[in-house]
Every structure is written in structure tokens, then in C-alpha cells.
Amino acid sequence: xxxxxxxxxxxxxxxxxxxxxxxxxxxxxxxxxxxxxxxxxxxxxxxxxxxxxxxxxxxxxxxxxxxxxxxxxxxxxxxxxxxxxxxxxxxxxxxxxxxxxxxxxxxxxxxxxxxxxxxxxxxxxxxxxxxxxxxxxxxxxxxxxxxxxxxx
Amino acid sequence: xxxxxxxxxxxxxxxxxxxxxxxxxxxxxxxxxxxxxxxxxxxxxxxxxxxxxxxxxxxxxxxxxxxxxxxxxxxxxxxxxxxxxxxxxxxxxxxxxxxxxxxxxxxxxxxxxxxxxxxxxxxxxxxxxxxxxxxxxxxxxxxxxxxxxxxxxxxxxxxxxxxxxxxxxxxxxxxxxxxxxxxxxxxxxxxxxxxxxxxxxxxxxxxxxxxxxxxxxxxxxxxxxxxxxxxxxxxxxxxxxxxxxxxxxxxxxxxxxxxxxxxxxxxxxxxxxxxxxxxxxxxxxxxxxxxxxxxxxxxxxxxxxxxxxxxxxxxxxxxxxxxxxxxxxxxxxxxxxxxxxxxxxxxxxxxxxxxxxxxxxxxxxxxxxxxxxxxxxxxxxxxxxxxxxxxxxxxxxxxxxxxxxxxxxxxxxxxxxxxxxxxxxxxxxxxxxxxxxxxxxxxxxxxxxxxxxxxxxxxxxxxxxxxxxxxxxxxxxxxxxxxxxxxxxxxxxxxxxxxxxxxxxxxxxxxxxxxxxxxxxxxxxxxxxxxxxxxxxxxxxxxxxxxxxxxxxxxxxxxxxxxxxxxxxxxxxxxxxxxxxxxxxxxxxxxxxxxxxxxxxxxxxxxxxxxxxxxxxxxxxxxxxxxxxxxxxxxxxxxxxxxxxxxxxxxxxxxxxxxxxxxxxxxxxxxxxxxxxxxxxxxxxxxx
Numbered sequence: 064x065x066x067x068x069x070x071x072x073x074x075x076x077x078x079x080x081x082x083x084x085x086x087x088x089x090x091x092x093x094x095x096x097x098x099x100x101x102x103x104x105x106x107x108x109x110x111x112x113x114x115x116x117x118x119x120x121x122x123x124x125x126x127x128x129x130x131x132x133x134x135x136x137x138x139x140x141x142x143x144x145x146x147x148x149x150x151x152x153x154x155x156x157x158x159x160x161x162x163x164x165x166x167x168x169x170x171x172x173x174x175x176x177x178x179x180x181x182x183x184x185x186x187x188x189x190x191x192x193x194x195x196x197x198x199x200x201x202x203x204x205x206x207x208x209x210x211x212x213x214x215x
Numbered sequence: 216x217x218x219x220x221x222x223x224x225x226x227x228x229x230x231x232x233x234x235x236x237x238x239x240x241x242x243x244x245x246x247x248x249x250x251x252x253x254x255x256x257x258x259x260x261x262x263x264x265x266x267x268x269x270x271x272x273x274x275x276x277x278x279x280x281x282x283x284x285x286x287x288x289x290x291x292x293x294x295x296x297x298x299x300x301x302x303x304x305x306x307x308x309x310x311x312x313x314x315x316x317x318x319x320x321x322x323x324x325x326x327x328x329x330x331x332x333x334x335x336x337x338x339x340x341x342x343x344x345x346x347x348x349x350x351x352x353x354x355x356x357x358x359x360x361x362x363x364x365x366x367x368x369x370x371x372x373x374x375x376x377x378x379x380x381x382x383x384x385x386x387x388x389x390x391x392x393x394x395x396x397x398x399x400x401x402x403x404x405x406x407x408x409x410x411x412x413x414x415x416x417x418x419x420x421x422x423x424x425x426x427x428x429x430x431x432x433x434x435x436x437x438x439x440x441x442x443x444x445x446x447x448x449x450x451x452x453x454x455x456x457x458x459x460x461x462x463x464x465x466x467x468x469x470x471x472x473x474x475x476x477x478x479x480x481x482x483x484x485x486x487x488x489x490x491x492x493x494x495x496x497x498x499x500x501x502x503x504x505x506x507x508x509x510x511x512x513x514x515x516x517x518x519x520x521x522x523x524x525x526x527x528x529x530x531x532x533x534x535x536x537x538x539x540x541x542x543x544x545x546x547x548x549x550x551x552x553x554x555x556x557x558x559x560x561x562x563x564x565x566x567x568x569x570x571x572x573x574x575x576x577x578x579x580x581x582x583x584x585x586x587x588x589x590x591x592x593x594x595x596x597x598x599x600x601x602x603x604x605x606x607x608x609x610x611x612x613x614x615x616x617x618x619x620x621x622x623x624x625x626x627x628x629x630x631x632x633x634x635x636x637x638x639x640x641x642x643x644x645x646x647x648x649x650x651x652x653x654x655x656x657x658x659x660x661x662x663x664x665x666x667x668x669x670x671x672x673x674x675x676x677x678x679x680x681x682x683x684x685x686x687x688x689x690x691x692x693x694x695x696x697x698x699x700x701x702x703x704x705x706x707x708x709x710x711x712x713x714x715x716x717x718x719x720x721x722x723x724x725x726x727x728x729x730x731x732x733x734x735x736x737x738x739x740x741x742x743x744x745x746x747x748x749x750x751x752x753x754x755x756x757x758x759x760x761x762x763x764x765x766x767x768x769x770x771x772x773x774x775x776x777x778x779x780x781x782x783x784x785x786x787x788x789x790x791x792x793x794x795x796x797x798x799x800x801x802x803x804x805x806x807x808x809x810x811x812x813x814x815x816x817x818x819x820x821x822x823x824x825x826x827x828x829x830x831x832x833x834x835x836x837x838x839x840x841x842x843x844x845x846x847x848x849x850x851x852x853x854x855x856x857x858x859x860x861x862x863x864x865x866x867x868x869x870x871x872x873x874x875x876x877x878x879x880x881x882x883x884x885x886x887x888x889x890x891x892x893x894x895x896x897x898x899x900x901x902x903x
Contacts, residue, residue, distance in 0.1 A: 111262050112249050116277055119264075123273075123276060124275075143263065144263070145262065147261035152254055153261040155255070156255055156261060157252075
């Protein structure tokens with residue numbers, strides 16, 4: 064199974080590094096291209112092209128840090144920044160447009176009272192992505208675990 | 216993925232995407248553009264923020280860019296060679312946020328800041344004995360009580376500076392303390408005294424180190440100036456590599472000296488108390504006593520030995536160089552330094568006393584002590600090498616202190632602002648270079664023999680000690696925090712003692728050369744005040760009193776384009792002039808009337824709409840008639856700006872420049888510094 068173009072969505076979570084390291088192994092093996100993508104979700108009350116200083120600054124910082132992680136792994140990397148209403152559809156549309164054949168995502172371990180919780184973005188990517196999708200799920204106990212939705 | 220915060224509106228219309236759906240790009244001022252993309256589902260859209268792919272500038276936030284390290288990299292071949300050479304000499308460029316990693320641990324700081332103080336244990340005892348020996352062998356035993364007195368003074372000053380590092384964690388030392396508590400002028404006196412002492416320290420230390428080499432290898436004596444200059448250049452280059460790296464390099468010789476002298480003293484004490492070597496009954500002095508033993512002689516010896524105190528203030532000046540917590544680490548290092556110095560000074564003096572060692576022309580006291588304790592084996596050779604290195608490295612304390620003090624003074628507007636800037640390795644490179652240049656001048660002037668400078672040595676230091684401690688007394692008096700009485704007692708006693716020492720040192724050494732320091736200090740303080748006055752005047756003229764209410768009217772300008780003829784360069788300049796003014800004037804200076812007729816005829820055809828002024832110059836000068844025309848316009852409208860748009864064609868190769876008469880360059884030079892005159896250069900790059 065040889066990959067040509069790999070997409071890693073980054074969000075500033077601790078799992079980004081793990082996803083990037085996994086992707087880098089594939090990049091080195093297959094001499095593939097690596098794209099790091101961050102999506103800023105824009106509220107419906109605002110124009111899609113509106114810019115938030117805080118969100119943009121955070122996004123640029125995330126992309127710079129994750130780019131450094133990928134560069135430390137010894138691979139060439141491209142970064143991209145999108146603004147959309149919802150991250151999931153934007154990720155899938157970007158993957159289609161850029162002819163991505165593998166998406167690698169970090170997945171925090173979150174549970175609702177009776178079931179494992181994937182999150183809206185993960186569900187959308189899982190069900191709509193045209194290519195293979197690999198997840199790095201965090202361990203059930205540990206720093207990467209995120210609280211269930213609704214709890215801080 | 217992130218949720219957005221309430222945002223600022225787009226610069227484009229609020230309810231429509233910035234770009235058409237086919238992805239037209241308009242580059243924004245922060246080098247980004249927005250592309251709208253349709254999603255796979257109806258109604259789905261996303262905007263791609265296309266950021267600059269330039270490796271030189273990275274976007275930090277909307278409207279905020281950051282230059283990368285690649286911005287400073289040269290593009291020309293020669294530039295790359297020079298940059299590589301510079302990198303080999305001083306190291307890779309560091310970003311500003313690496314400053315915290317350039318801080319010093321206590322062990323490294325001890326090597327950087329204490330080399331001057333600790334090295335004085337190599338010669339302070341000798342300075343005392345040289346004075347006492349004039350009164351014969353009966354005076355020699357007084358060396359030990361004098362050493363104890365100086366050690367006590369050292370302890371007082373160290374405790375006083377310990378309080379200074381806590382009270383003033385931003386550094387500045389004597390200057391800052393004096394200025395804030397005793398007034399600006401006394402602060403400047405302290406600063407001037409310290410700066411003089413730093414320069415002298417470099418010159419004298421390097422010369423002393425060179426003397427140690429030429430003593431061992433007399434054939435090198437004729438090259439003592441060159442050797443001294445080479446040492447200064449070497450220490451300068453190491454300091455330009457940054458604080459951390461220089462500390463790493465200097466740590467080895469400093470600790471080699473510390474441990475080897477420690478070994479000499481401990482072993483020497485053991486041999487004295489446990490026996491093993493018969494001690495001489497009394498020192499053997501071959502010269503005839505020339506003075507009687509008197510209080511004046513004792514004070515003279517005390518003044519001579521007080522060179523041991525030089526360098527004690529360096530840590531208080533350099534508190535910001537320590538790792539957090541800066542004040543605590545600086546205070547601990549200060550106590551280490553003073554303890555080591557005091558122990559070494561008293562130890563060497565005691566051993567000299569026990570072994571009946573007296574000054575000799577051909578050998579230093581410390582060398583005699585080491586030889587008496589260890590013999591003349593390999594250990595003695597290592598000790599001598601370590602002594603030579605520490606004497607040279609004593610200059611390094613000045614390379615830490617001078618640039619930092621210059622930085623503080625420049626920050627306060629008393630020295631040129633160029634001393635504020637940090638170099639590629641975050642060192643205060645301008646201060647380092649100026650210090651080395653001044654020291655080189657002294658070495659050359661005195662031909663590497665600086666005996667005339669030694670009497671100047673301690674005067675500046677004791678001026679700054681006294682002012683600093685007096686300032687701390689006032690500091691505690693103003694604040695009256697818990698424990699202020701004890702603090703005032705310590706600082707007050709220190710101020711009185713160092714003040715007395717200053718009187719003694721100044722009196723004893725006045726005619727020997729100290730008068731130079733007393734003359735230089737007011738001159739330097741005067742210069743400080745002149746510089747400060749200039750910066751204050753500049754600031755007052757530039758300052759906007761009230762940002763909200765002060766209005767700046769649009770400028771009236773008259774745009775003039777001097778042209779040599781109708782060519783691509785002049786037409787481009789004229790097109791530029793039209794973009795900033797509706798009615799630019801083209802001005803042609805005539806040397807040949809026939810050419811002018813030709814120009815007039817063609818002007819109507821090509822440049823309709825732009826007014827042409829013909830200016831005859833029968834005396835064949837170009838700039839003067841043009842300047843006269845500009846002056847005439849300004850006399851008519853003194854408040855208007857005259858903008859000269861100069862067409863300049865640039866040859867494709869650098870060597871082709873000599874084939875052209877550089878009229879544009881001469882004109883720019885002539886227009887420089889003229890009031891209300893703006894000069895715009897419109898280049899036209901030739902390709903062949």
C-alpha cells in the first residue's frame with residue numbers, strides 16, 4: 064500500500080505530534096507529500112472571510128509548531144489554513160481537491176456515560192472522506208484524554 | 216478544530232466572500248490572499264487563506280509578519296563568503312527570544328564575572344610587599360594585618376553589593392544605585408569612574424599576561440605589543456560569540472587557577488603545621504631601606520594592596536545575565552567570589568610571610584610561594600600556566616561589565632544609542648568592540664608596558680564603591696523596610712571605609728598618575744550630559760503632545776523631475792511623478808541650445824500634459840542651477856515641500872558604473888539635508 068499525498072489535520076492538541084510522527088513514517092517510506100491543515104470555524108453570524116485576530120494568531124502558531132515537528136522528523140511539509148462553517152466538510156473537501164489518499168488524525172479518548180464519543184468532525188471525516196483514514200486514538204488513561212463534551 | 220471568536224469585519228464587503236468563486240487573488244498588505252472554494256455539497260464553501268510562500272517572512276496574525284533567519288542571509292556570492300566567515304568567527308545568529316537561554320548558571324557566571332577579582336590574588340600581595348620592603352625586613356610582617364584589613368573591607372563591600380543585587384535586579388550596579396538615590400550627576404561620576412577602570416583593567420591585565428610570557432620566553436619581548444593586541448582580539452572574538460559560549464571557554468582556565476592555587480595554599484599550610492620543610496628565620500632583603508616604617512608607609516601599602524578589590528562590582532552590574540532567579544543566583548555567586556578572593560589573598564600573604572618571601576625583580580611573589588610549596592615540577596608549571604591565563608582573563612570581566620554598563624547608560628540617554636543594540640549572538644557587540652579598541656590604543660600608546668597605568672587602577676573602583684554604598688544608605692532610609700537599620704549600618708560602614716580608602720588611594724597615587732582619573736571623570740561626565748541633552752531635545756521636538764487632538768495637515772508639494780532627455784528612465788520617473796502629483800514639472804538643464812530645441816520639439820509629441828522648464832547653464836554646472844531653481848520655488852512658498860523625482864539608470868554590472876558620470880548620485884548628495892526637500896530616486900535597471 065503506497066501513499067502519494069497525506070493530510071494531517073492539526074488542532075493544537077497534544078495528539079497532533081503523534082499523528083504527525085505516524086504520518087512522517089509513511090512519508091519517509093513512500094516518499095509521499097505531507098500536508099498539515101488547520102481549519103478555523105467561523106460562526107454563521109459572520110462572513111466566511113472574516114478574520115479573528117485571536118483565532119488567526121492561534122492557527123498560525125499551531126501550524127508553525129506542527130511544521131517544526133514535521134521538519135524535525137526530516138520530511139518536507141506544506142501547511143494550509145482554511146476558514147469554514149464546520150471543520151469536517153472543509154477537511155473532506157480539501158482532501159478531495161488536493162487528491163489526498165490518506166488522512167491521519169489524532170483522536171482524544173472521550174466517553175459519554177455509556178459510549179465512546181467520536182466528535183462531530185471525526186464522525187464526518189470517517190463517514191465522508193474518499194480516502195483511507197487512520198486515527199491515533201489516545202490511551203484511555205493519560206494526558207491526552209479529553210473530558211466528555213459538556214464538561215471542562 | 217477551533218471555534219472563531221467575535222471578529223473584526225473583513226476589509227471587503229461584509230456579506231459577500233472576498234473573492235469570486237474562480238479564485239481570483241488580491242494580495243493583501245500582510246502578504247495573504249483569500250480563495251473561496253466550493254465544497255462537494257450544495258451550499259458548502261470554505262475559504263483558503265493563502266499565506267505567503269516566502270521563506271523570508273512568516274505570518275503571525277492578520278497584519279503581523281515575522282522575519283525569519285533567512286532574511287539576513289546574503290544573496291550575492293561575496294556576501295555569502297563574508298557571512299560564512301563571520302559565522303565561523305562569532306557563531307550562528309540567535310533570535311531575540313533565545314536571550315533567556317543565553318543566561319549564565321552560577322558556575323559559569325563565576326568564571327565570567329570574577330576573573331578580574333580572583334586574578335588580583337596573583338599580584339595584590341606583591342603590591343603590598345613592594346611598598347613595605349622599602350622600610351626593610353621589620354616592615355614585612357605588617358603585610359599580613361594589611362591583608363586582613365583589605366579582606367575585611369572586601370567582606371563589607373561584598374555584603375553591601377549583595378544587598379544591591381536584590382534591590383536592583385535589573386543591573387546597573389554603582390551607576391543605577393547612585394543615580395536613583397544620590398542624583399544623576401553622582402551616578403554619572405560612578406559610571407565614568409567604572410568605565411575608565413574597565414578600560415585600564417583590560418590594558419593592564421593583558422599586558423601582565425604578556426609579561427608572564429615574555430618572562431618565560433625573553434625572545435618574544437620585542438613582540439610584546441603584537442602579542443598583547445592578539446590577546447585582546449582573541450578575547451573580543453570569544454565575547455562576541457555570546458555570554459554562554461564565552462563562559463564555557465573561559466571556565467576552564469579560571470577553575471584551573473582556582474583549584475591549583477587552592478592546592479598551593481592548602482598544601483603550603485599543611486607543610487607549615489606538619490613540618491617537612493625548614494622555614495627561613497627572617498626574610499632576606501638585599502636592598503637598603505629607603506623609608507622608615509610609619510603610618511604613611513602602612514597606608515601606602517594598604518592603598519597598593521587594595522587593587523585586590525577591583526572587579527567586585529561586576530556581578531552587581533551583571534545581574535540580568537544570570538538564570539532566574541537572577542538576584543538570588545547573583546548574590547550566591549558574589550559570596551563565592553568574595554570568599555575565594557579573600558581566602559586566596561590572605562592565604563598567599565600568610566604563606567609569603569611564613570616562607571619569608573620578598574619581592575624580586577625576576578620572579579613574582581606568587582611564583583615564589585608556589586615554588587616554595589611544590590618545588591619546580593610539573594605541578595609548578597601547570598600553576599604558572601594557570602596564573603598566566605587568569606591574568607589575561609582578568610580582562611574578560613571588563614568585557615562583561617563595560618558593554619553592560621554602556622547599555623544601561625545608552626538606555627538612559629547618556630551614551631549613544633548604538634550601545635543598546637545586541638549583536639548576532641545577543642552580546643552587546645558595540646560595547647565589546649569599543650572597549651577592545653580603547654584598550655588597543657592604550658597598549659600601542661604605552662608600548663605594552665603599562666606601569667604608568669597601574670597607579671590609576673584602583674581609584675575609579677573606590678569612587679564607584681563609595682558612591683554605591685552611600686546610595687544604598689539613602690535607599691534604605693527612603694524605604695525603611697523591615698531590617699533597614701541593619702542594612703543601613705552595613706552599607707554606611709562600607710561607605711565610610713571605602714571613602715577613607717579612596718582618600719588614601721587618591722592621595723598616595725595622585726602624583727603617580729591618579730590625577731589623570733580625576734581629570735578624565737569630569738570630562739566624561741560632561742560628555743554624558745551633552746549627549747543626554749541632545750537626545751532630550753530630539754525627543755521634545757518629535758513628541759506628539761496629544762495624539763487625540765493634534766492634527767497634521769496634508770502637505771503641499773511641488774514635484775520636479777530633472778531630466779537629461781527623453782528616454783525610458785526619465786519617462787518612468789515622470790510617470791511616477793504623475794502618480795503623486797497632478798502637475799509635475801520636468802526640468803531640463805541646458806548645456807547645448809541645439810539639443811534643447813530638439814527636446815522641445817519632441818516633448819509636445821510624447822509628454823503632453825507635463826510642463827517642461829528649460830534652465831540654461833552657460834557655466835556648465837548642473838546641480839547649482841537646479842538648486843537655485845528649487846530655492847526660488849521655496850521662497851515663493853516656504854511651507855511647501857519640493858519633491859525632486861530623480862531618474863537614475865543603473866548599469867547591469869558593477870564595473871560599468873565607472874563609465875557613467877554619476878549625476879544622480881551627485882544631485883542626491885547636493886539635496887541631502889535641505890529643509891522641506893524630498894528626494895525620490897526612480898531606478899531604471901539596465902539588463903545588458
